[in-house]
Amino acid sequence: MNVQTTEEGYHYGVIRRAIELIDAGGESMPLDDLAARMNMSPAHFQRIFSRWVGVSPKKYQQYLTLGHAKALLEERFTLLEAAQNVGLSGTGRLHDLFVRWEAMSPGDYARKGADLTIYWGWFESPFGPALVMGTERGICGIGFAAEAGAEATMEDLLSRWPQATFVEDPMRLRPWVLSAFGAASDRLEPVPLYLIGAPLQIKVWEALLRIPSGQVTTYGELAQSIGQPRAVRAVGTAVGRNPVSWLIPCHRALRKSGGLGGYHWGLPVKRAMLAWEAARSEA
Template sequence: MTEHAPIDPPIDPNAGAYHYGVMARAIEAIDAAGGAPLPLEDLARRMSMSPAHFQRVFTRWAGVSPKRLQQYLTLGHAKALLAERFTTFDAAHAAGLSGGGRLHDLFVTWEAMTPGEWAAGNRALRWAWVDSPFGHALVFATERGIAAIGFEDGLKTGATGREAAFENLARRFPRAELRRDPASVAPLADAAFAPGPNGGARLAPIGAPFQIKVWEALMRVPSGHVTTYGEIAGAIGNPRAVRAVGTAVGRNPVSWLIPCHRAIRATGGLGGYHWGLPRKRAMLALEAAGLAPDSAAP
């Protein structure tokens, strides 16, 4: 029997979901300032926090000061990334990056399946809610690895809550037997969201051959860098399929690990993001901060 009642994880003030909640509020405050820099005291006050507590939360999440991170959270940051850290796939290949190689400093085992391959095997999916650096995350997994990751808020449809997130992911696997299994999902999720090179994430996304090609191309974009939909289309040998590439990017089932947040428009616009543009900006900001010279500084 399929079980899908949402289970609330305990509230932990040291957990990633709590820190991301603060970051989401910070993005709103920075946007409301209209481009004017916000001193630490003003930003903390807008979020009803003391400057000291706000500073601790910021640096725990990002590894850099609130002042430094503001420049990565601005609406114009994508244009700066496009100018300074634009990835062409020839360059990525020359650097030894590949679909089966480095992804956000994790060594990823990639075992994508077409719908036909999925249908021919075991169609059981285990799932659980877990803590993550970007809020509470819903993880679906097969015996091979993670099949999908979503988040409890930010859906571009405007829907919020765990039921909405669960139904959104479950619709992608209409014939699957879904079983809540936190014990087996937790190790996969821990590897998926682990900082640095210590994780060993295993992915088992399910998609049509064209989609899989697009997702493989996304995995060749280094952390802290961006590419464009047109660049991806060229990389998969179909340079005119920019619109179809955009659709495939939007259908990426494994948020964060298959980094569709690193795909932006050639104009420097962010484009879309299935789990909300504020989350896309936060992901890009966190990755950019990780490459900053003072990334280890408070």
């Protein structure tokens, strides 16, 4: 696995290791201890962490408590009908993602990617190594290997479009990836998505795109929003089959009870994403 080793990649690696330590610890870790584990001075570590996450390490740890998902559901639950009016470009805050998307036609989807060239590359992200895939039209796949492993992540995304031609070309994807993860926040470019899925899946993914950053919804609410209130299980399956994790925010879907539910790339990754967004939204 050839993960990029740019300055952004190095900093992402630092943040990823810090998040893993915070998540695994269960209790708040002092700044000095975290910095020492990163082989950095406390001041340097605090600057890097705050730059990428938007808040201090101490503040971030508050969002990784066991009750965080339930609190999100109580305090930041969004009705998708209202969220539909928000707009995908957000309010101009640096951490908001500017996403535009288009969907492959049902007929093209049925051909399983035939005559489609998909470029791919490995990148560092705040949530571990990320496998990113894209066509000429935009990103069509993002998978995270921190829990699943690199080989399984690659096999998973390749299997989505078995008839496509796959070409390794990370530099083609890099500008979109930097914008997607916020590394280029001072020169943010639009992130185009090319959604490749069945019609029901596309409807569910479109609904997910209407959930503002830092807020959450339930699987039942998603089913309501696409006009199929009894199809909660099918909607949950479509959420799990989302190929563009993070940008199509399936991590924002929770159980009605406030439980995290499942997550295709591992629950630690989902918890880190929710905490990251909540922290930056408050900041």
